[in-house]
Amino acid sequence: MAEENVPSKDHWLSIGEIAHRSGVAASALRFYEDQGLIGSRRTAGNQRQYQRSTLRRIAFVQAAQRVGLALAEIREALDSLPDDRTPTRSDWSRLSKTWRSRLDERITELERLRDDLDGCIGCGCLSLQRCNLYNKSDRLAERGPGARILNVGIPGE
Amino acid sequence: MAEENVPSKDHWLSIGEIAHRSGVAASALRFYEDQGLIGSRRTAGNQRQYQRSTLRRIAFVQAAQRVGLALAEIREALDSLPDDRTPTRSDWSRLSKTWRSRLDERITELERLRDDLDGCIGCGCLSLQRCNLYNKSDRLAERGPGARILNVGIPGE
DNA sequence: CCAAGAACTCAAGCTCACTTGAAGTACAGT
DNA sequence: ACTGTACTTCAAGTGAGCTTGAGTTCTTGG
Numbered sequence: 001m002a003e004e005n006v007p008s009k010d011h012w013l014s015i016g017e018i019a020h021r022s023g024v025a026a027s028a029l030r031f032y033e034d035q036g037l038i039g040s041r042r043t044a045g046n047q048r049q050y051q052r053s054t055l056r057r058i059a060f061v062q063a064a065q066r067v068g069l070a071l072a073e074i075r076e077a078l079d080s081l082p083d084d085r086t087p088t089r090s091d092w093s094r095l096s097k098t099w100r101s102r103l104d105e106r107i108t109e110l111e112r113l114r115d116d117l118d119g120c121i122g123c124g125c126l127s128l129q130r131c132n133l134y135n136k137s138d139r140l141a142e143r144g145p146g147a148r149i150l151n152v153g154i155p156g157e
Numbered sequence: 158m159a160e161e162n163v164p165s166k167d168h169w170l171s172i173g174e175i176a177h178r179s180g181v182a183a184s185a186l187r188f189y190e191d192q193g194l195i196g197s198r199r200t201a202g203n204q205r206q207y208q209r210s211t212l213r214r215i216a217f218v219q220a221a222q223r224v225g226l227a228l229a230e231i232r233e234a235l236d237s238l239p240d241d242r243t244p245t246r247s248d249w250s251r252l253s254k255t256w257r258s259r260l261d262e263r264i265t266e267l268e269r270l271r272d273d274l275d276g277c278i279g280c281g282c283l284s285l286q287r288c289n290l291y292n293k294s295d296r297l298a299e300r301g302p303g304a305r306i307l308n309v310g311i312p313g314e
Numbered sequence: 315c316c317a318a319g320a321a322c323t324c325a326a327g328c329t330c331a332c333t334t335g336a337a338g339t340a341c342a343g344t
Numbered sequence: 345a346c347t348g349t350a351c352t353t354c355a356a357g358t359g360a361g362c363t364t365g366a367g368t369t370c371t372t373g374g
Contacts (some may be wrong), residue, residue, distance in 0.1 A: 001310060003339080014351080015350085016351080017352070018349065025332085025333080026350095026351085027332070028331055028332060028333085030352095030353095031331070031332060035331090043341095044339085044340095044352095044354065045339075045340045045341075045351085045352090046340080046351085047339095047340070047341085047350085047351055047352070048351085053341080057163075063270075065272075065331095066266075066270055067270060068330090069329080070330075071331070072330095092202070096274050099274055100271065101273070103267055103270060103271045104271070106267060107264060107267045107268060107271065109223075110260055110263060110264045110267070111261060113220075113223055113224060114257065114260045114264065117224075117253050117257055117260070118257075119254055122371080141326090142235055144334080145361090158335095159338080166372085171320080171321080171374080172320090172321070172322095173320065182362080182363080182367080183320095183321080183365080184362070184363055185362060187322090187365085188361070188362060188363090192361090200371090202321085202322090202369075202370045202371070203321085203322060203323095203369095204320085204321055204322070204369095204370065205321080205322090205368080205370085227360075227361095228360075228361070229360095
């Protein structure tokens, strides 16, 4: 994650500046670094310094979160990108395919739910046997211990 | 939450039966009861007994979760329903309006994201200034301590 | 009547994505 | 030189939605 080899003339940003410009809290940025999502170099006095490109990386992370990816998945995606150059069109297209299908799936599920809901408004049912809302996608039974974050458009799901 | 006053002839279901039929773990059912989402009565030996209508309630909870509601909100919705009769068309229509708009919002957000994504595949950009994906819905800034479920932009400014 | 299995109650643990706090160090401005 | 703000690390806490485990009691079939 060291961002050492860099077109010398760049100037570096402090964590405060990055936090301010990205809208992400400094504590979150440190956390992201722990998680391998972003990198930094240090000053003589051990303070973090970021390249401007880190802002782009952070924006990427945020977009990916909105798509519904967990941080671990986002890290994988970032790792699959060439070290620290701007991604090419084909890098990007590869990634966006995953995103796209995630989004499509989730959108489809929500639309179906909405349609069922509309059906239910008409029928006023809530009857267990008949109602689509109730009987769709039963036994989604996601398994394993630990918290279940969401159903709901969030990572993990 | 006591479901005492009930058309006598009903027979009651054990937690195991409810778990099996609903696909929800017994531990989750106890948790739901703690949270006031479902009710039960007890046998002489202190074991839970459920009405069949509880299955409907659980299905309701699951549908609501898929819509994206938190358990606390679902409880409120359930509390707003008449005690334990089957909801009327107008009860239902009131609730479904909330759901509907939730769904619409989320669907719209995801669709916009998808469209931006498609735009990006074309442009191959990832450039911070220009890319829609990056600059949409910045500073959503949800505040307060604790975990942030969704996308999480802490206001830097 | 007894064993097996199902249920009971707590308390503690888990994941995820962070935040908060304490205690200390660095740097910029006067 | 001094003050104040920004930064550092590390440990622990947060909330949602459950699960797991320990130790105990109920219920049912043979």
